């Protein structure tokens with residue numbers, strides 16, 4: 129695919145520079161209740177062609193993080209601090225108009241709710257070709273052909289017929305494929321997929337994720353795959369960032385995360401992976417307790433009030449990101465899973481609980 133004629137900047141990134149570098153990003157919402165720290169100091173990098181899985185419970189900041197990077201924040205949401213370098217450009221300094229030139233052409237997003245991200249009163253064909261023509265300097269006929277090919281590439285049967293239909297005429301799975309086709313229309317280097325399969329049944333879910341993986345390989349595209357379900361990213365992400373209360377609390381290459389997780393929160397998320405008897409798109413929130421209030425978060429570790437390993441230190445001192453033993457592994461915990469300190473903490477709490485009869 130050709131580069132869009134209207135692309136605002138040519139890549140100034142060196143070959144070794146990651147496609148995306150996020151540094152200490154903080155996004156706040158001003159609300160009548162006070163300032164909501166929805167993203168509270170997030171840093172990560174993502175290389176071309178790679179997949180970062182972003183996992184966390186509902187409200188942990190996954191969507192706000194991706195919308196902050198895309199420059200698509202709702203009203204009252206502002207980036208207060210931090211830097212987002214994308215392909216050599218500091219994008220937090222771009223005007224909304226400059227940012228719009230990036231959307232679709234350089235970075236794109238499959239939104240959390242496929243029903244609302246497609247325009248219900250516009251035919252599918254028009255939605256795809258408008259996106260193509262907005263960024264690529266091509267005529268209508270060519271845009272139509274490209275649109276048809278895209279639908280074919282996301283394995284939509286009879287694409288020429290589908291182009292003439294409205295979103296409500298398609299099944300949920302087909303609609304999500306159309307969203308993927310729209311997101312891929314201009315060959316972005318980076319795709320945010322925000323819970324791309326949550327509304328779909330398990331079989332269709334796997335098909336849609338496989339399809340994204342195929343498109344990624346063909347296009348050498350980087351993906352940020354957002355989900356509340358660690359099971360979804362298990363075999364699909366190169367690296368996983370676990371979010372809690374607007375922060376990354378653990379980050380590691382995928383195999384390291386599963387073999388050597390250090391955060392009790394990650395462990396709790398893993399044990400809440402939907403079982404066969406529950407459909408995998410049900411929103412499970414099996415970790416006891418509630419996520420913290422982001423206006424007045426607790427003083428120490430934000431997960432401490434819900435943590436089975438909790439010790440007095442956790443309630444007072446906020447743990448920084450600490451390096452794990454394996455490269456690329458970082459976590460925030462004073463009493464990590466699988467360490468002697470962690471095992472002692474857990475044993476102490478279990479003994480206390482036995483004494484108090486579980487009333488603690």
Ligand SMILES: Nc1ncnc2c1ncn2[C@@H]1O[C@H](COP(=O)(O)OP(=O)(O)OP(=O)(O)O)[C@@H](O)[C@H]1O
Nearest residue numbers: 157164166185186187188189190191192202356422
């Ligand atoms: N427009 C807004 N105004 C105020 N607070 C907001 C707004 N949008 C999001 N938030 C808050 O920001 C925090 C992070 O929300 P976000 O939507 O990013 O969570 P999420 O991890 O994507 O959750 P989910 O899994 O439910 O999609 C939440 O506490 C949420 O209440």
Ligand SMILES: [Mg+2]
Nearest residue numbers: 190191192240
């Ligand atoms: Mg979300």
